[in-house]
Structure formats: C-alpha cells, structure tokens
Amino acid sequence: MAQIELRNVGLRYGEQTVLSGLTLNVEEGEFLTLLGPSGCGKSTTLNLIAGLLEPTSGEVLIDGRPMAGVAPRDRRVAMVFQDYALYPHMTVYENLSFPLRAIKLSESAIRDKIAGVAQALAITALLERLPKALSGGQRQRVALGRALVRDPGVFLMDEPLSNLDARLRVAMRAELKRLHQQLCTTMVYVTHDQAEAMTLSDRIAVLRDGVLQQVGTPREIYQRPVNQFVAGFIGSLGMNFLTCHLEQDPTGTFLRQDTFALRVPASVAQRLVQQGGDFVVGLRPEHVVIGEGVDVDLRANVEVVEYLGSETLIHLRVGDTVLVGKAPAETLIVPGQHVGACIAHASACIFDAANGGLLATDTDGT
Amino acid sequence: MRAARIPFTPYLLILPAIVLVFVVALYPMAYALHLSVHTSELMTTGAFVGLANYRALLSDPGTLWSFAASVIFVAGSVGLAILFGLSLALLLNEKVRFRTAFRASILVPWIVSQVVAAMVWRWLLNADYGPVASGLLNLGLPRLDPLSEPRLAMWVLILANVWRSVAFPMVLLLAALQGIPENLYRAARVDGIPWSMTFRHITLPMLRPTLLVCVVILSLSDFNIVALPLVLTGGGPLDATDLASLRLYREAFSDYQIGTASALAILLFLVNAVLTAAYLRSMRART
Numbered sequence: 221m222a223q224i225e226l227r228n229v230g231l232r233y234g235e236q237t238v239l240s241g242l243t244l245n246v247e248e249g250e251f252l253t254l255l256g257p258s259g260c261g262k263s264t265t266l267n268l269i270a271g272l273l274e275p276t277s278g279e280v281l282i283d284g285r286p287m288a289g290v291a292p293r294d295r296r297v298a299m300v301f302q303d304y305a306l307y308p309h310m311t312v313y314e315n316l317s318f319p320l321r322a323i324k325l326s327e328s329a330i331r332d333k334i335a336g337v338a339q340a341l342a343i344t345a346l347l348e349r350l351p352k353a354l355s356g357g358q359r360q361r362v363a364l365g366r367a368l369v370r371d372p373g374v375f376l377m378d379e380p381l382s383n384l385d386a387r388l389r390v391a392m393r394a395e396l397k398r399l400h401q402q403l404c405t406t407m408v409y410v411t412h413d414q415a416e417a418m419t420l421s422d423r424i425a426v427l428r429d430g431v432l433q434q435v436g437t438p439r440e441i442y443q444r445p446v447n448q449f450v451a452g453f454i455g456s457l458g459m460n461f462l463t464c465h466l467e468q469d470p471t472g473t474f475l476r477q478d479t480f481a482l483r484v485p486a487s488v489a490q491r492l493v494q495q496g497g498d499f500v501v502g503l504r505p506e507h508v509v510i511g512e513g514v515d516v517d518l519r520a521n522v523e524v525v526e527y528l529g530s531e532t533l534i535h536l537r538v539g540d541t542v543l544v545g546k547a548p549a550e551t552l553i554v555p556g557q558h559v560g561a562c563i564a565h566a567s568a569c570i571f572d573a574a575n576g577g578l579l580a581t582d583t584d585g586t
Numbered sequence: 587m588r589a590a591r592i593p594f595t596p597y598l599l600i601l602p603a604i605v606l607v608f609v610v611a612l613y614p615m616a617y618a619l620h621l622s623v624h625t626s627e628l629m630t631t632g633a634f635v636g637l638a639n640y641r642a643l644l645s646d647p648g649t650l651w652s653f654a655a656s657v658i659f660v661a662g663s664v665g666l667a668i669l670f671g672l673s674l675a676l677l678l679n680e681k682v683r684f685r686t687a688f689r690a691s692i693l694v695p696w697i698v699s700q701v702v703a704a705m706v707w708r709w710l711l712n713a714d715y716g717p718v719a720s721g722l723l724n725l726g727l728p729r730l731d732p733l734s735e736p737r738l739a740m741w742v743l744i745l746a747n748v749w750r751s752v753a754f755p756m757v758l759l760l761a762a763l764q765g766i767p768e769n770l771y772r773a774a775r776v777d778g779i780p781w782s783m784t785f786r787h788i789t790l791p792m793l794r795p796t797l798l799v800c801v802v803i804l805s806l807s808d809f810n811i812v813a814l815p816l817v818l819t820g821g822g823p824l825d826a827t828d829l830a831s832l833r834l835y836r837e838a839f840s841d842y843q844i845g846t847a848s849a850l851a852i853l854l855f856l857v858n859a860v861l862t863a864a865y866l867r868s869m870r871a872r873t
C-alpha cells in the first residue's frame with residue numbers, strides 16, 4: 221500500500237498547458253477517482269504518477285518520497301490501460317508471467333502466483349488463449365490480472381471499463397469494488413463516467429481543462445458541487461440551471477424567473493443582496509416533483525415526456541429554459557399539458573451567474 | 587433477352603486484363619518452355635531436343651556454381667539489408683534530429699538506377715583513382731583492388747546491393763514499428779521490463795510478419811538482379827560473382843544460346859515460384 225501526493229503539479233507541451241497547479245493527496249488504501257470530460261488531463265495525471273511523464277513544475281511524491289527521476293519500474297505502481305495493452309502475440313499465461321520473468325522469479329513461483337490470480341479473477345480456463353480470442357470483459361480481467369500479479373503499492377486504472385457494453389460495465393464495476401475491498405490497495409481510477417465515479421470511489425477529484433475543480437466524497441460532490449461545471453457533470457441527468465433575479469417583497473426574498481420562484485432564507489438573502497447581479501438556481505431533477513397537491517410551487521407547460529420504466533421524466537417550459545422534473549412511472553402526463561411541480565427548496569443550489577461558483581445551498585445558509 | 591446477356595458482361599469486362607496477362611506473362615513463359623526443349627541456331631528455333639538443354643546445364647559445374655553464387659549473394663544481401671534496415675528503422679523511430687533529411691538520404695540509393703549505382707561503386711573502389719584506394723594509400727596501407735580480387739568481389743557486390751536496397755526494408759519496418767501500439771511499451775516500462783527483453787519479446791514478434799515479407803520480396807528481386815552485377819563486376823573476376831541471373835543474361839544476349847538460356851530461365855522461374863509461394867503464405871499469416 222502506498223500514499224500519493226501531488227504538489228502543485230503542472231505539465232506543458234510547448235505552449236499548451238495540459239495540467240496546472242494540481243495538488244492532490246491519495247491516502248493509503250483509498251479509492252480515488254479522477255473524473256472529467258475528454259481531454260481534461262486525466263490520463264496525463266495517471267502517467268505522471270506512473271512516471272511515464274515527468275511534470276514540468278511541481279512534484280509527485282509516493283510514500284513521502286519525491287519521485288523526480290525515479291523510473292516507472294521503481295515506483296511500485298501497476299497500471300491498467302484503457303485499451304488493456306495486452307501483448308497480442310502472447311497467451312494469457314505469458315502476458316501474466318511477463319512482468320514476473322523480468323524480475324527473474326523462478327518458474328514454479330511464477331506458476332503459483334498466476335494460478336492464484338487466475339483463480340481470483342476466474343480466468344483459469346483462458347490461460348492458454350491469445351488476447352484476440354477473448355471477449356472484452358475477459359481481456360479486462362486479464363489486464364487486471366497482469367497488474368495484480370506484481371503486488372504493487374498502487375493501482376492506476378485508465379478507464380478500464382470504457383470498452384465494455386453497459387451491462388458488463390455494471391458487473392465489472394461491482395467486481396472492481398469487491399476487489400478493492402479485498403486487497404485494500406491504493407487505487408487511482410480514471411473515468412469520464414460519473415456513475416462509475418459515484419459508485420466506486422471513496423473520493424472523487426473532478427478535473428476540467430487541467431484544473432482541479434473539487435475533491436470530495438461522492439456525497440459531498442453531489443450535494444455541494446463547488447460550481448456549475450461540477451454540478452452539471454455529476455448526476456446521471458445533470459442539474460437544471462435557471463438564471464434568476466433577486467426580488468424582495470413583504471413576504472420575503474425570492475429568486476425568480478418567469479413563473480419560477482425560490483424563497484431564499486433570510487441569512488442567505490442578505491448575502492445575495494450584498495453581492496447583487498443575477499444568480500443561477502440549480503435543481504436536480506429529483507427535486508422537481510411533478511404532481512398536483514396543496515404545496516405546488518410552480519405551474520408550467522409540459523414539452524417532452526420520457527418514460528423510463530421506474531419513473532417518468534417531464535420537461536417543463538419555464539420562461540426561456542427547460543426544467544426537467546420527475547414524476548412517478550404511472551402518471552399519465554402528455555406533452556402540452558399544464559401541470560404543477562413541487563420544488564424541494566432545501567436541496568437547491570445557488571450559483572453566481574457571473575463565474576458559476578457556488579454561493580449557497582439553501583439549507584445551510586453558508 | 588436481358589437475362590441472357592448478363593453472364594457475359596463480367597467476362598467482357600475482365601477480357602482486357604486476361605489478354606494482358608496472357609501477352610506479357612503466360613505466352614512468354616510458355617514460349618520459354620518451348621525454347622528450352624529445342625536447340626537454337628542464331629535467332630531461330632532449331633530441332634526438338636527434349637531435356638538435353640537442361641542436362642547440359644546441370645552437368646556444367648559453371649551453372650551449379652552460378653546457383654551457389656546466387657544463393658550466397660541473396661543470403662548475404664537479404665541478411666545484411668534486413669539487419670541494417672531494421673537498425674535504421676529503429677533509429678529513425680526515435681525522435682532523432684534531422685530525421686527527415688536522414689530518411690531522404692537513405693531513400694536516394696533506392697531510386698537511382700542499378701547501372702548508376704554500379705558506376706558509383708566502381709568509381710569509389712577503383713584501384714587507381716578511386717577515393718577508397720587512394721585514402722588507404724595515404725594512410726600507408728597497401729593498394730586495394732577489391733573488384734579484381736575473387737574473394738572480395740562478392741562482398742563488394744553484396745555491399746553495393748545492400749546499399750541500394752536497404753531503404754526498402756527500412757521503410758517497411760519503420761511503418762511496422764510505428765504501427766506497434768505505444769501502450770505496449772508503456773505497459774512494459776511500468777512493469778519494469780528491461781530494454782533487451784522488450785525488444786526481443788515485444789518489438790521483434792510484432793515485426794515478424796513484416797520481416798517475412800521483406801525477406802521474400804528482397805530475395806525475389808535479388809535472385810533476378812542483372813544490371814548491378816553486370817556493370818559492377820560482369821560476373822568476374824574468375825566467375826566469382828557469376829550469378830545465375832547474370833549467366834542467363836549472358837547466355838541469351840551475348841552468346842545467343844537461346845535454348846540453354848531458356849532452360850536456365852525455367853530453372854530460375856522455379857526458384858521464383860517457390861519464393862512467391864512463401865510470400866503469399868507470409869501475407870496470409872499476416873491477416
């Protein structure tokens with residue numbers, strides 16, 4: 221097991237800055253996920269930890285030791301590549317034994333080790349096959365196996381599930397989680413799939429254009445995203461954003477757009493008034509509950525209805541934006557209908573319209 | 587009516603190709619076979635003699651030596667061309683400076699004609715005014731005349747041929763090297779595989795199909811080479827470089843022994859056929 225520290229790490233290719241000022245700690249035994257859109261520098265970060273790239277500024281430490289000039293092989297890291305990087309002309313057994321032969325382990329020790337790993341990953345029957353004769357999921361397990369046989373201090377995984385179909389991905393996700401719980405090895409996992417990040421991680425680090433946006437537990441990131449980018453990236457449907465202006469009347473302070481209004485508690489209201497300008501209210505779809513009742517906050521026209529089986533998504537037209545809400549699966553709402561919606565005020569996020577930063581989540585008044 | 591016409595159209599369309607193949611390949615081959623079993627009398631075909639031409643050829647130690655010389659020449663040329671070609675490809679695959687200029691300079695010998703290449707080498711190695719000989723003389727070393735030294739002439743011929751043909755394996759192998767996924771090397775680095783093991787167990791196996799193709803194509807062209815040995819050594823000194831292809835040329839075009847030449851051509855054709863079959867096999871293994 222190992223602990224990793226990135227201190228103000230930056231990487232440039234000539235004029236192009238790929239990573240800047242990245243400071244990040246990965247604790248011993250932790251499962252940390254790097255999450256972000258394509259091209260944001262996730263693989264680059266992984267390569268920096270593995271030693272396949274050297275940072276142009278800042279430093280990488282493993283177990284407190286600066287890694288500058290330390291070759292990948294001396295970092296005790298194992299990496300699973302996005303395309304698995306299995307040696308195509310070697311059988312599964314040869315693939316698994318290759319790193320062990322490099323450290324001149326005896327044939328019998330190699331055989332025992334591979335037998336153990338193959339059993340754990342259920343690939344014993346595949347040992348004599350070539351990679352091209354394996355399915356995607358089997359290849360992925362072999363790639364994992366090649367990392368496992370080395371007893372590394374850190375596992376680095378670059379989107380290992382992205383080549384699999386949706387169902388297999390969910391199965392392998394659980395498999396990975398089980399494996400981590402069993403081994404307790406430090407794990408740095410790269411993905412652009414927020415669902416993977418949410419389900420697997422102890423903590424998530426969200427990157428955008430080479431800049432770290434937020435690090436936190438899945439819960440923290442889901443409930444208190446530091447800015448609109450993180451809010452929109454996390455959650456299977458992203459967050460609804462409504463640009464609102466502040467309105468005060470004798471009954472209280474409101475953030476309003478068209479028929480939408482969010483009552484702001486006094487403590488928050490004061491700060492918003494001081495700040496001035498426009499604000500963006502962020503609401504997750506599950507916090508916009510469609511249905512009639514006494515506490516309807518909003519009435520709007522239905523534009524699109526998406527039936528998902530377990531529930532129904534309703535797209536409402538509010539002013540110049542679309543607000544996605546949820547309704548029970550059995551509701552019979554049709555496009556064009558005028559419906560009511562309940563807003564879970566306590567869960568709304570308020571962002572600065574100018575820079576997208578989080579100003580408050582309604583409940584805590586911070 | 588329409589239905590009846592359709593089957594003819596495809597044959598009509600490939601007719602030009604068939605005619606072309608027949609005229610430039612099949613007919614000359616059949617004609618050579620015909621000539622090889624007849625005597626030749628000054629530009630006309632003489633009497634049928636069965637396998638006499640072949641028997642005469644195969645009982646002539648000169649012919650047997652020609653084939654042996656060809657084998658030595660082909661083995662030496664192909665081996666060295668691939669060795670140098672692979673080394674150059676590995677070098678150019680790294681981010682060396684002046685890469686483009688370097689690559690172009692290796693391609694030059696490939697595009698100059700064999701005759702020009704031979705002339706250049708004759709001049710370079712000329713014992714009286716060539717730069718190599720005078721350089722050696724200036725260093726106080728003895729006069730060197732490799733082209734009139736039976737033991738050295740074959741090496742000169744091989745070297746000149748390697749110089750001329752090394753670009754071919756280099757280009758092919760460079761393309762193959764660049765086709766090896768970078769991640770295989772990254773994985774090897776992370777796994778702590780030493781350089782020599784990476785080369786032996788990753789690079790070479792990944793290049794194997796291309797290496798095979800290079801061996802077969804180079805062998806084919808080297809077996810049939812005429813212009814380079816004709817101009818560089820003319821088969822001499824003392825038949826030291828009298829390749830089968832060269833002998834064929836001489837039999838046909840300076841001795842006008844069309845019958846024997848044709849028999850020799852048929853023998854060379856058999857060698858080529860074997861090499862081509864090997865080539866097709868290696869291509870199939872590749873996919």
Ligand SMILES: Nc1ncnc2c1ncn2[C@@H]1O[C@H](COP(=O)(O)OP(=O)(O)OP(=O)(O)O)[C@@H](O)[C@H]1O
Nearest residue numbers: 233236238256257258259260261262263264265412
């Ligand atoms: N050798 C290079 N030269 C210049 N720019 C590069 C180089 N390698 C990567 N980049 C740039 O660095 C940025 C980050 O690349 P990186 O591979 O880390 O992205 P990523 O987050 O892993 O994306 P993906 O999800 O698509 O794999 C990209 O914009 C890419 O264009």
Ligand SMILES: [Mg+2]
Nearest residue numbers: 262263264378
């Ligand atoms: Mg990547």
